[in-house]
Amino acid sequence: MKILVTGASGLLGKKTMELLSLSKRFEVIGTYLTHPNEMIYKLDITNKISVEAFFHDFNFDIVIHAAALVDADYCEKDKELCENINVIGTMNLVDVCKKNGKKLLFVSSDYIFDGDRPPYTEDSAPHPVNFYGVTKLEGEEIIKKNLDDYIIIRPPLLYGDDDETKPDFITTLLKKLKNNEKIFLDNEIIKYPTLTEDIAQSILALISVDAKGIFNTGSDEGITKYQWAKKIAQFYGYTEDSIFENKESPSAPRPLNVLLDSSKIKRLNISFANIEQGLKKTFKTDYAKKFNFRIIRSKDVPLEDRSPYGGYFIKRLFNGQLNDSDENVGLYETIIRPHSTVKSHYHKNLDEILYFFTACFLVIGSEKIEIHPNDTVILPRGVPHEVITQNEEVRLLAIKIPNIVEDKRIYKH
Ligand SMILES: NC(=O)c1ccc[n+]([C@@H]2O[C@H](COP(=O)([O-])OP(=O)(O)OC[C@H]3O[C@@H](n4cnc5c(N)ncnc54)[C@H](OP(=O)(O)O)[C@@H]3O)[C@@H](O)[C@H]2O)c1
Numbered sequence: 001m002k003i004l005v006t007g008a009s010g011l012l013g014k015k016t017m018e019l020l021s022l023s024k025r026f027e028v029i030g031t032y033l034t035h036p037n038e039m040i041y042k043l044d045i046t047n048k049i050s051v052e053a054f055f056h057d058f059n060f061d062i063v064i065h066a067a068a069l070v071d072a073d074y075c076e077k078d079k080e081l082c083e084n085i086n087v088i089g090t091m092n093l094v095d096v097c098k099k100n101g102k103k104l105l106f107v108s109s110d111y112i113f114d115g116d117r118p119p120y121t122e123d124s125a126p127h128p129v130n131f132y133g134v135t136k137l138e139g140e141e142i143i144k145k146n147l148d149d150y151i152i153i154r155p156p157l158l159y160g161d162d163d164e165t166k167p168d169f170i171t172t173l174l175k176k177l178k179n180n181e182k183i184f185l186d187n188e189i190i191k192y193p194t195l196t197e198d199i200a201q202s203i204l205a206l207i208s209v210d211a212k213g214i215f216n217t218g219s220d221e222g223i224t225k226y227q228w229a230k231k232i233a234q235f236y237g238y239t240e241d242s243i244f245e246n247k248e249s250p251s252a253p254r255p256l257n258v259l260l261d262s263s264k265i266k267r268l269n270i271s272f273a274n275i276e277q278g279l280k281k282t283f284k285t286d287y288a289k290k291f292n293f294r295i296i297r298s299k300d301v302p303l304e305d306r307s308p309y310g311g312y313f314i315k316r317l318f319n320g321q322l323n324d325s326d327e328n329v330g331l332y333e334t335i336i337r338p339h340s341t342v343k344s345h346y347h348k349n350l351d352e353i354l355y356f357f358t359a360c361f362l363v364i365g366s367e368k369i370e371i372h373p374n375d376t377v378i379l380p381r382g383v384p385h386e387v388i389t390q391n392e393e394v395r396l397l398a399i400k401i402p403n404i405v406e407d408k409r410i411y412k413h
Contacts, residue, residue: 002027003207004060006045006093007067009035011158011166012107015196016064016203023204029058033067035165045089055096062207065093066107068136075132076252086135087142094146103149103210105203110156110192110218112137115255122214122264130252140214151206153199153265156218156258160196161282169193170282173229177238184246187226190257194219195281198272205268216260219272228275235279237380283382336360336387336394344386352379357395361388 003020007013008030017030017040031043031054043054045067068086069075075082090106097104111133112126128134143150159168167175176183194217202217223231230240262272273281336342344363354362354377362369362377363386371377379385387394 001025001061002029002058003062003064004055004058005030005064005066006043007065007107008032008040009037009165010066010070011160011168012155012196012199013064013066014166015160016066016200019197019200019204020064025208029060031067045092046084048092048095051092051096055100059100060102062103062105063093063097064105064107064203064207065090068107070132072111072130072132072252072254073250075135076130079131082131082135086132087138090139091142094142097150098146101149103151103207104143104147105151105153105207106139106143107199108140108152108154109133109136110154110216110258110260111255112140112154113255113258115189115258118257118259119261120216120258121261122216129255132252133255149212151211152214153202153206153217154214154260155199156192156194156260158196158199159193159278159282169225169228170232170279171284173232174236174284177233177236177242180242183229183243184248185224185226185229185243186250187224187245188256189224189254190222190259191225191228192218192220192222192259193228193275193278195273195278197281198270202265202268202270205270206265209268211268215265216262217265217270217272218260218262219274219278220259220262221274222257222259223275231275232279334396334398336389336396338389338391338393340389342387344384346384347379347381351381353377353399354379355397355399357397358392360390360394360396362386363388 003026005013005017005020005028008017009032013030017028020026020028030040031045032040033042033044036042041054044050045065067089069082075086094104096102109132110120111130112128113120113124113133114127114129117124126137126140128137140152143152157169159170173183198219199217202215205211206215226243226245229243233240233243262270356371356375356377357373359373360371362371364377364379364383368388387396
């Protein structure tokens with residue numbers, strides 16, 4: 001089955017192409033307009049003749065239409081361009097699908113709703129509050145009027161792994177945090193950030209079952225951009241002090257709270273990552289405050305904080321935030337053979353506490369550290385580490401903690 005993905009150089013199109021290609025069930029051909037890469041073709045969807053010729057050359061079975069002018073403020077300023085890409089471009093693709101009897105999957109938006117009366121089902125009345133939303137709704141209407149075999153999906157704010165050409169919210173924010181820039185963000189409008197990967201999975205599921213009709217596709221955890229940024233900063237180990245509330249209105253009005261009821265697509269076994277899961281899934285080592293590890297030497301630990309083994313009483317470290325019944329805490333005892341090494345690795349989603357019964361060397365980043373028996377090492381996620389043994393086997397306990405936890409106690413070491 002041959003599939004065309006328009007907007008394959010974009011945040012969502014790229015992820016969709018990647019996922020469909022991986023499934024090996026489809027031949028996937030993607031297009032771009034201004035951001036080329038080796039794997040995709042140039043196609044301006046506003047040019048009817050080019051669209052027809054492209055379709056004629058490849059004879060697609062399904063069109064996934066993810067190309068659009070997405071910047072709502074820019075759309076408000078240049079309505080003609082926005083209309084041309086989002087409406088005329090969509091119409092050109094609808095025409096070729098209609099002529100050739102092919103299926104179209106259109107990526108619409110939560111911005112077709114006004115955000116005044118959430119939640120919104122697939123049947124709720126649309127009422128866009130900005131021009132971008134108007135053009136996405138027009139796209140939907142052209143499709144409904146002209147095609148029988150179509151799918152319309154409506155994602156909210158998208159984020160996910162991306163490259164430097166199309167930085168998403170998280171990447172842009174991390175860059176600013178790293179550069180100590182002041183960051184101003186809205187703290188009124190409730191957004192429902194959704195992973196591109198989850199939308200790409202939705203697209204795969206929908207075309208796999210040959211679905212038809214409209215599907216809301218969004219996470220149901222609401223958050224303002226300001227609150228989200230604070231969570232991101234905290235997760236990556238940055239101070240939140242440079243993040244401020246922005247009181248200025250954007251040039252395009254925004255819907256206040258478009259909570260989508262996505263229960264229809266969830267029946268296809270699709271789920272949407274919440275904020276915390278999304279942070280873990282998109283973890284970027286480059287931006288994490290690396291090498292922020294701590295070593296607590298057993299001799300420096302006061303008697304009352306020593307474990308029965310003589311080392312650091314780990315439960316105390318988190319002021320009682322951890323307890324024995326915490327299912328999220330993984331505890332492993334490991335033995336490493338003499339003269340061997342545990343190759344350098346880092347954990348994407350886990351903080352780790354290593355408690356050593358035996359002496360060894362630990363390489364953290366490029367630093368080689370001598371470890372004594374009963375030393376405790378705290379390794380936040382993203383810190384590359386390697387254990388090197390000498391003449392004797394090394395015994396250690398590793399505690400893996402998926403939730404970021406703050407060490408409230410301070411010890412000299
Ligand atoms: N991003 C969001 O938060 C969000 C939220 C809800 C819905 N959506 C919808 O999701 C879809 C994908 O959005 P996205 O975030 O992936 O957008 P994006 O990263 O801005 O990518 C837009 C894509 O459209 C292409 N494009 C623009 N004008 C074109 C034209 N005239 N001819 C052909 N291709 C053209 C771009 O190509 P070049 O980059 O190569 O020029 C790019 O590949 C859109 O339909 C959007 O409305 C997005």
